[in-house]
Amino acid sequence: MSTVPKYPTPKEFLIDLPLYEKVTFQNEDLKEGRELFCFNETLDTYCPECNQHSIFSRIGNHVTTTDASIWVDRGRFSISLGCSRNRKHTLFFLFHADGQTIQKIGQLPSIASLNLFDVKKYSKVLEKRYFQELTKSIGLASHGVGVGSFVYLRRIFEFLIEEAHRNLINDEGWDESNYQTARMAEKIELLKAQLPDFLVENKSMYSILSKGIHELNENECLAAFPVVKLGIEIILDDKLEKMRREQKLAEAKKAIASLASRI
Ligand SMILES: [Zn+2]
Numbered sequence: 001m002s003t004v005p006k007y008p009t010p011k012e013f014l015i016d017l018p019l020y021e022k023v024t025f026q027n028e029d030l031k032e033g034r035e036l037f038c039f040n041e042t043l044d045t046y047c048p049e050c051n052q053h054s055i056f057s058r059i060g061n062h063v064t065t066t067d068a069s070i071w072v073d074r075g076r077f078s079i080s081l082g083c084s085r086n087r088k089h090t091l092f093f094l095f096h097a098d099g100q101t102i103q104k105i106g107q108l109p110s111i112a113s114l115n116l117f118d119v120k121k122y123s124k125v126l127e128k129r130y131f132q133e134l135t136k137s138i139g140l141a142s143h144g145v146g147v148g149s150f151v152y153l154r155r156i157f158e159f160l161i162e163e164a165h166r167n168l169i170n171d172e173g174w175d176e177s178n179y180q181t182a183r184m185a186e187k188i189e190l191l192k193a194q195l196p197d198f199l200v201e202n203k204s205m206y207s208i209l210s211k212g213i214h215e216l217n218e219n220e221c222l223a224a225f226p227v228v229k230l231g232i233e234i235i236l237d238d239k240l241e242k243m244r245r246e247q248k249l250a251e252a253k254k255a256i257a258s259l260a261s262r263i
Contacts, residue, residue: 018144183207
């Protein structure tokens with residue numbers, strides 16, 4: 001049996017779920033819909049006005065009830081959240097409840113602008129062209145575009161793998177013909193000296209990257225999207241960490257030199 005939760009949590013509904021995706025609740029699960037309708041938790045997410053993460057909570061009047069079916073066939077309802085630093089910084093979400101189905105039909109700011117903040121830092125370690133493709137890909141995925149968003153992500157992943165490959169190609173004992181015929185999971189294993197451990201340990205997750213474009217379907221791509229995005233982030237986090245360390249070492253050298261010249 002799969003342990004994947006049946007329904008998005010209220011937070012996923014608000015922040016991650018693409019617009020217009022329909023979620024239908026079974027009779028015995030109506031209370032899960034109520035958790036969204038009566039949402040009264042705090043939410044830690046990016047505030048575009050503060051330009052950093054902040055804690056949000058609900059503003060305006062809303063219903064609190066134990067009636068699980070309160071939201072059923074309710075038509076339009078909205079959820080406004082206010083930033084804890086400044087209550088004028090708001091996130092607005094509009095939903096439509098038709099029978100036992102809830103659909104998010106609007107929001108401000110957009111899903112993309114709520115999700116892009118966390119990748120901004122990577123512009124320092126990723127070529128401009130690929131950084132733009134990364135943001136484009138996140139934007140497409142947030143609108144439920146599976147294959148399109150996935151193709152961009154795959155290109156970035158392949159670029160990063162190729163970078164690691166170029167660093168090893170002249171090493172003694174490197175078997176280039178073996179590498180060229182290898183599938184993605186095998187390539188990751190061959191490049192393990194250059195790649196973060198996590199990626200190497202979980203290389204089987206990347207077997208989808210060996211599939212041809214025409215073999216991919218929308219849902220498969222949307223499902224694989226977070227895994228491939230995570231792989232990219234882990235490689236880029238590694239690069240950021242190396243860059244920071246090198247900067248610190250350079251600063252330390254400079255400080256030592258300047259101190260030596262004064263003594
Ligand atoms: Zn704010």
